[in-house]
Amino acid sequence: MTRKVIVDTDTGIDDALALLFLTAQPEVHLLGVTAVYGNCVIDDAVRNIGTVLGVAGHPLVPVAKGADGPLEAEAHIAHYVHGHDGLGDVRLDRHEPAVLLAESAAEYLVDMARANPGEIDLLTLGPLTNIALALRVEPDLLTLFRSITIMGGSGPFPEVGRSDMFDANIQNDPVAAAAVFAAPATRRLMVGVNATATVITDEAFVETLSEAGTPTSDFAASILAFYLDFYKLAFGRRVSPVHDGLAAALMLHPEWMTQSVTGPVNITDDGFTVRARVMQTASGAPVAWEIDPTPDTIAATVIDTDAFLPAFLDALISGAPTA
Numbered sequence: 001m002t003r004k005v006i007v008d009t010d011t012g013i014d015d016a017l018a019l020l021f022l023t024a025q026p027e028v029h030l031l032g033v034t035a036v037y038g039n040c041v042i043d044d045a046v047r048n049i050g051t052v053l054g055v056a057g058h059p060l061v062p063v064a065k066g067a068d069g070p071l072e073a074e075a076h077i078a079h080y081v082h083g084h085d086g087l088g089d090v091r092l093d094r095h096e097p098a099v100l101l102a103e104s105a106a107e108y109l110v111d112m113a114r115a116n117p118g119e120i121d122l123l124t125l126g127p128l129t130n131i132a133l134a135l136r137v138e139p140d141l142l143t144l145f146r147s148i149t150i151m152g153g154s155g156p157f158p159e160v161g162r163s164d165m166f167d168a169n170i171q172n173d174p175v176a177a178a179a180v181f182a183a184p185a186t187r188r189l190m191v192g193v194n195a196t197a198t199v200i201t202d203e204a205f206v207e208t209l210s211e212a213g214t215p216t217s218d219f220a221a222s223i224l225a226f227y228l229d230f231y232k233l234a235f236g237r238r239v240s241p242v243h244d245g246l247a248a249a250l251m252l253h254p255e256w257m258t259q260s261v262t263g264p265v266n267i268t269d270d271g272f273t274v275r276a277r278v279m280q281t282a283s284g285a286p287v288a289w290e291i292d293p294t295p296d297t298i299a300a301t302v303i304d305t306d307a308f309l310p311a312f313l314d315a316l317i318s319g320a321p322t323a
């Protein structure tokens, strides 16, 4: 079965890998890509999409430019994570998309959803600003899409004494996130940092990519090296979580999510960090306050890493299937 997919991305390093993974899947028809600020500034996000689509062998996929900052407050650009250009500062030959649409990302999302009701899977890999802007135009946007898969959020509350990784996509635009998690949706899947933090690539993974020597694996290895250098300060070793690649994979393969929880998601701000959480404790009990009863979101909690990682590696090596 063909899967029609639109990706909204702030095209940093793990976003690039997610796009390479998707374009390597024979069943995926990538209809378009929308750009948002986040891992880098918006113009770099657009340029990085053009560059990655070129490497992936899909240079003619349409691209729409979106928001350059959150609905409220200032953008925080993650240069220290993804390099100044968003792709680890290793490419000198980045280029604009061959097909850059005149309409905005939000307009494109509304038009595509209305023209293809129930047919398109939407994958979001950055702050949710473009989706929130589209919801202002079309409040039923997420019921017109076949599904929305969100890289972002933190799952249910953790066990006492444990904490989750930084939830950048939610922290960057909590107002937009609140709108997206409150909207009616056909199927809404949260692939949060609670899940992505458990799936890592390491130096051996990068070495296997380098040794394969294909256009996509060489590119993936070069940008992943930068990412591993950032995360060494978090873990003391050169590894990185597969945030966006895992979200792309779970959109296509929900069976690689061996456990999940389902319930309303609210935005929490403890004064230190902002997150999107399923309003449940780690043991599934209700939280200790009155919640906003938003419609259900499925949140991934346990991943079949043994199924996902080899498929991810294979896709980054093989690249797009030749017709």
Ligand SMILES: [Ca+2]
Pocket: 009, 010, 011, 012, 014, 015, 039, 125, 126, 244
């Ligand atoms: Ca991203």
